Amino acid sequence: MAAAGASNLSVVVHKAGDLRLENRPMPEPGPYDVLLKMHSVGICGSDVHYWQRGRIGDFVVNSPMVLGHEASGTVVKVGSSVTTLKKGDRVAIEPGVPRETDEFCKSGRYNLSPTIFFCATPPDDGNLCRYYTHNANFCYKLPDNVTFEEGALIEPLSVGIHACRRAGVTLGSKVFICGAGPIGLVTLLCSHESRRTSQILSDLSAPRLEKAKELGADFTVEIKKESPQELADRVKNTFGCMPEITMECSGAEASIQTAVYATRSGGTVVLIGMGPEMVTLPLVSAAAREVDIKGIFRYCNTWPMAIAMLASKKVNVQALVTHRFPLEKALEAFETTRKCVGIKVMLKCDPNDQNP
Known part of the structure; x- marks a missing residue:
């Protein structure tokens, strides 16, 4: 598990035009959550939009929010009721988690639930940080032949x-x-x-x-x-x-x-x-x-198919990554994305592992 007092460096937007790197408290997983040591997080156009304009439609940044939702990492601690994952599992994160089982969840269209939690959509924090907790049911094991970067790119692939x-x-x-x-x-x-x-x-x-x-x-x-x-x-x-x-x-x-x-x-x-x-x-x-x-609004029920496609090497999503930055250079990475340089900019959150 994360060492006591470990740094949780995070990329936080405070308001339009105000993007900061700051240390956040180390999170603890709830009964159905896992604590993840983040590895790769892609920058999405929506992240840049929140930074530049402070809102997307009705979603407004009214308080500091951690950005990032295209992500993968390693399980370092599991909640008391988690049975599907264990410490050391490499996972891709589906950022949208229904808060309740409403009519949309029952019909298999949970992405349309008005109560859904979604990473880096106000007021919910994202996962562009060193450590992050997420519902275990929305973390998917990565096969050995699928890289962390490919795992992070499952989110746009799902679209x-x-x-x-x-x-x-x-x-x-x-x-x-x-x-x-x-x-x-x-x-x-x-x-x-x-x-x-x-x-x-x-x-x-x-x-x-x-x-x-x-x-x-x-x-x-x-x-x-x-x-x-x-x-x-x-x-x-x-x-x-x-x-x-x-x-x-x-x-x-x-x-x-x-x-x-x-x-x-x-x-x-x-x-x-x-x-x-x-x-x-x-x-x-x-x-x-x-x-x-x-x-379309985001996606639903796509992670298993995406993982199968990546594991079979039917799609080459890693070819989309044109720039990589360590988390400490996140502000430079965001500026690169804002200028539309390259295709996909990837941030590497683990200072001891900057590999794809």
Whole structure:
């Protein structure tokens, strides 16, 4: 277990623009929790958003909050009622834990529960720290051939898995992915490797589109100064057809409009990216062509599938990690993410183990 008086260095946002490294008290696990020595934690766009703006929609930073929710670590102590994990187990953390068994939990859609605890979503602390406690039922053992970094990347990978399920991706689907950031790229990996689909990706960034090609995208389209309809036409001409499924990963209004125009009649648009609260959509085009528009909120029941995919080496999520920083350099790591340098920035929380 953690040594008495051990440092619990943590990355804490106090308010918009105020990000600090500070020592927090050493946590103790409750009866159904485990104490984890954190190893790898990825920086998500939402972490940067809380740092820069102090809120995401109705979730407002009203008191200091530890950031981080893409995480893995090692069990160092178990609660009195925990039987599924033991000291020394390497685990990936699912950050959303239902606080009660409500109608959404009973139907298997616990991600929609209004009472869910979620790491680094006000008022709940995240796990970008040395030591952290979490419900044991939402910590998943990692196979020996899955690295800590891959374990941390299960969280964004789960977004892609959940989106593909909601979209109804199947063998041979033609898929258009708007945005080649981390979420767009994991969505590419999930759609391609699980169902052998064909994909086309769009983005403003040529380097990110190059990464998409490396990861298996069949076609890419670099966005220029053009209308959503013009971009949709370029997607059709480049792809050779209108896609059946469009995954919108940016949240930008113009990109959502493009998604609707680009999707073939009877197809599906899945909204993954979180953008402005209010956007203008070409709903007449969607309705007249029976284009279904679906949303996703995080994920549910995805960790076992993600672990199986990683263990079988069907997906290469580690290729997304372009920068690594020790926890002590978290402020530099956040600045790197804010500037959109690279793809995924990973923080290494264990000073004695900086390996992937």
